[in-house]
Amino acid sequence: MQPLRPPRTITRRSFLAWAAILAPMPAIVRRAHAASILEIQNDPATLHALADTVLPSALGTAGIANAVRDFTDWGAGYHEGAEVVHGYGTSRLRTLGPTPLTRWTSQLADLNARAQSAHQKRFSALARAQREAIVRTALQEQRLDRMPNVADANHVAVALVAHFYDSPAATDLCYEAQIGKQTCRPLAAQARKPLPMMKLSER
Amino acid sequence: MRRAIESDVCIVGSGISAAMVADRLARTTSAAVLVVEAGDETIPLPRRAATRERFLRYNENPWGRDHLEGYEIDGPLQSRSMQVGGLAMHWGGVTPRFSPDDFRHHSLFGVGTDWPISYEDLEPFYQEAEELMGVAGEQGPKELDPRSKPFPMPAIPLTYNLSLLKDWAAKAGIATWSQPSAKNSVAYRGRAQCCRNDTCSPICPVGAKYSPDMTWTALRASNRVRLAPRTLVRKLVLAPDGKTISHAIAADRDRPNDPVELHAKLFVVAAGYTWSSHLLLLSAQAGAPDGIANSSGLVGKYLTGHRNVQGYIDLPIRLYPGMNEQHSLLSKQFMRAKPGAPFMRHDLRVWESAVGKGPRLADDDGSLMLGDAILSDWRARTKTGTARVRAYYDVLPDRSSELTLDAARTNAWGDPLPRLAFRDAPESAALRGRTEDSIRALFESMAKAGGGKVLRTSVDNFQDHPAGGCRMGTDAQSSVVNSWGRTHDHENLFVVGAPTSVSGSCANATLTFCALALRSAYEIERGLPRSTR
Numbered sequence: 111m112q113p114l115r116p117p118r119t120i121t122r123r124s125f126l127a128w129a130a131i132l133a134p135m136p137a138i139v140r141r142a143h144a145a146s147i148l149e150i151q152n153d154p155a156t157l158h159a160l161a162d163t164v165l166p167s168a169l170g171t172a173g174i175a176n177a178v179r180d181f182t183d184w185g186a187g188y189h190e191g192a193e194v195v196h197g198y199g200t201s202r203l204r205t206l207g208p209t210p211l212t213r214w215t216s217q218l219a220d221l222n223a224r225a226q227s228a229h230q231k232r233f234s235a236l237a238r239a240q241r242e243a244i245v246r247t248a249l250q251e252q253r254l255d256r257m258p259n260v261a262d263a264n265h266v267a268v269a270l271v272a273h274f275y276d277s278p279a280a281t282d283l284c285y286e287a288q289i290g291k292q293t294c295r296p297l298a299a300q301a302r303k304p305l306p307m308m309k310l311s312e313r
Numbered sequence: 314m315r316r317a318i319e320s321d322v323c324i325v326g327s328g329i330s331a332a333m334v335a336d337r338l339a340r341t342t343s344a345a346v347l348v349v350e351a352g353d354e355t356i357p358l359p360r361r362a363a364t365r366e367r368f369l370r371y372n373e374n375p376w377g378r379d380h381l382e383g384y385e386i387d388g389p390l391q392s393r394s395m396q397v398g399g400l401a402m403h404w405g406g407v408t409p410r411f412s413p414d415d416f417r418h419h420s421l422f423g424v425g426t427d428w429p430i431s432y433e434d435l436e437p438f439y440q441e442a443e444e445l446m447g448v449a450g451e452q453g454p455k456e457l458d459p460r461s462k463p464f465p466m467p468a469i470p471l472t473y474n475l476s477l478l479k480d481w482a483a484k485a486g487i488a489t490w491s492q493p494s495a496k497n498s499v500a501y502r503g504r505a506q507c508c509r510n511d512t513c514s515p516i517c518p519v520g521a522k523y524s525p526d527m528t529w530t531a532l533r534a535s536n537r538v539r540l541a542p543r544t545l546v547r548k549l550v551l552a553p554d555g556k557t558i559s560h561a562i563a564a565d566r567d568r569p570n571d572p573v574e575l576h577a578k579l580f581v582v583a584a585g586y587t588w589s590s591h592l593l594l595l596s597a598q599a600g601a602p603d604g605i606a607n608s609s610g611l612v613g614k615y616l617t618g619h620r621n622v623q624g625y626i627d628l629p630i631r632l633y634p635g636m637n638e639q640h641s642l643l644s645k646q647f648m649r650a651k652p653g654a655p656f657m658r659h660d661l662r663v664w665e666s667a668v669g670k671g672p673r674l675a676d677d678d679g680s681l682m683l684g685d686a687i688l689s690d691w692r693a694r695t696k697t698g699t700a701r702v703r704a705y706y707d708v709l710p711d712r713s714s715e716l717t718l719d720a721a722r723t724n725a726w727g728d729p730l731p732r733l734a735f736r737d738a739p740e741s742a743a744l745r746g747r748t749e750d751s752i753r754a755l756f757e758s759m760a761k762a763g764g765g766k767v768l769r770t771s772v773d774n775f776q777d778h779p780a781g782g783c784r785m786g787t788d789a790q791s792s793v794v795n796s797w798g799r800t801h802d803h804e805n806l807f808v809v810g811a812p813t814s815v816s817g818s819c820a821n822a823t824l825t826f827c828a829l830a831l832r833s834a835y836e837i838e839r840g841l842p843r844s845t846r
Binding site: 163164165166167168184187188189192193194195196198199200201202203206242245246249254255256257259261267268271275278280281283284285286287289290291292293294295296297298300301302303304 | 379380519637685
């Protein structure tokens with residue numbers, strides 16, 4: 111039996127040397143992530159206009175606003191490097207990848223650039239059909255065979271769509287029923303067919 | 314500086330089997346019980362709603378730092394999780410019993426090995442485990458689902474979706490019923506009623522699903538056990554007589570330079586199918602050159618479990634996925650093999666599913682959809698529903714289905730890590746293709762009965778609910794422990810739960826591990842002072 115020893119042997123000098131190299135990296139990542147959040151907050155109109163283009167009109171103005179708020183909250187809460195849930199049958203650990211916000215903010219800027227180029231207006235100032243045409247052009251080079259996980263979405267337009275359609279609200283909207291998936295609901299009620307969605311006028 | 318901790322009973326591991334043993338000893342004896350756990354404390358219940366939220370949003374691990382660094386091993390480890398409560402912190406809470414036939418494979422079918430106990434021997438401990446955890450269930454057909462007493466709780470009600478799927482299964486000639494689960498259909502022993510949050514595995518945010526931390530919280534609050542987390546047991550040491558265990562040597566992860574000696578009259582290894590065998594093998598020493606309790610050479614051998622065939626069936630009925638996705642129907646109709654016929658058995662479970670019915674970005678022609686088009690397309694495709702069907706089938710273990718020490722990989726203390734390799738016994742290997750084909754044919758016939766079609770099937774190569782490695786038996790040459798879990802070699806050393814299994818059946822096995830552990834505790838308590846409480 112080998113003698114007990116600490117998990118890793120590291121001298122103070124080597125620790126400081128490594129720390130000097132590595133410490134700036136997370137700090138840079140955190141700064142870029144925070145800057146992206148700020149950038150989206152400073153220009154809410156572009157993201158709202160994009161949501162209005164890619165999400166279903168049945169949501170209405172308030173529903174679109176909620177979807178955008180949830181999406182930006184999601185982005186702000188993303189922790190690069192956080193450990194993801196363990197897989198079964200393997201000892202391999204996985205972590206969340208780089209923050210997607212940095213690419214999404216540059217894509218929002220790109221939508222504005224395309225709008226300026228084609229119509230001399232900001233993206234948010236365009237008619238819905240014009241916005242959709244720009245989004246379709248921007249997505250032309252993307253592989254879009256299935257709905258990705260939000261963090262894996264290559265484009266902010268797809269991320270918005272994926273985020274909304276993953277929500278309990280989207281499922282209820284699709285089925286036009288009060289399913290309320292992944293929410294705390296009375297157990298006994300599961301025995302009956304979900305109640306129909308209330309119409310907006312009934313809410 | 315070396316420290317020593319004294320106790321009457323030292324339990325290595327704090328997973329579900331350890332919790333069963335500790336609970337019973339605390340009820341029936343006045344013994345001083347020490348539980349040692351290599352991992353950290355788990356996330357307390359009040360924090361689980363928040364960690365669940367991050368799991369839902371980002372797929373983050375809701376259990377925090379629930380593993381030891383540097384434990385990447387060669388082979389299919391069930392889970393990297395190592396914490397107070399063990400793997401059952403994130404189990405699905407599904408609790409079928411094994412069938413009576415499971416214990417008599419060789420006598421009835423001429424394959425595998427008979428257990429040294431019968432279903433009847435284990436039945437009272439099944440009931441005890443169900444009552445301890447709180448199992449909600451529905452009596453199935455008596456001949457398929459024998460039990461001496463009712464379930465402690467009424468069954469989780471079928472969802473609207475499952476009621477429709479039950480009718481469909483009946484059309485295919487299959488009797489199904491509500492899956493027994495360690496989830497509260499009503500408030501039970503201070504724990505909340507299930508409110509179908511749909512995330513039983515990996516995390517129940519309200520404590521309606523039993524997890525071992527609930528037992529530890531109660532036992533620690535009443536000072537009936539002492540639990541030492543972050544304490545990795547590295548070796549069991551023989552007494553000078555060479556027959557009993559004198560003490561264990563552990564590493565306190567907070568004081569790695571100060572080894573801890575754990576002295577006890579009796580040692581209970583309750584560390585699951587991997588870490589139990591691993592510890593015994595690591596404990597090789599003079600008098601036990603191949604490891605503790607290993608005079609048979611079978612420590613780490615006969616690792617067992619079961620594989621599954623899974624399918625998705627498109628049915629012309631409207632389902633509403635998300636009502637309670639993890640609850641299912643169960644059938645044991647195919648768990649009775651015919652004596653004399655090839656040994657092919659499986660269970661059957663049926664769930665609601667959203668597979669093939671999710672929203673998508675491109676239509677059938679591959680054209681991008683945006684805005685209302687996605688919702689319209691989704692609505693059109695959800696007029697019909699999908700059933701998920703899955704059958705676990707038996708995999709009898711070969712002797713070479715084994716855990717060995719991996720000299721190429723060591724942990725932070727220099728101890729070799731385990732290497733895992735699961736291998737089918739020849740009789741199972743010979744029948745694998747035929748078994749899987751027969752399950753696929755069953756799925757096809759079910760689809761046909763409902764006017765639907767099989768969307769796809771798959772076979773999971775990974776063996777689920779792994780067990781074995783210290784199998785029980787009456788013969789010290791062909792087993793590691795006796796039917797009570799006491800090692801043949803050492804009077805004061807028990808191995809309990811999953812490692813003692815002879816075979817893995819074709820059903821979720823955790824309840825059986827618990828029943829085995831409680832039966833071991835029944836034997837252990839006989840040598841301890843009775844409780845005066």
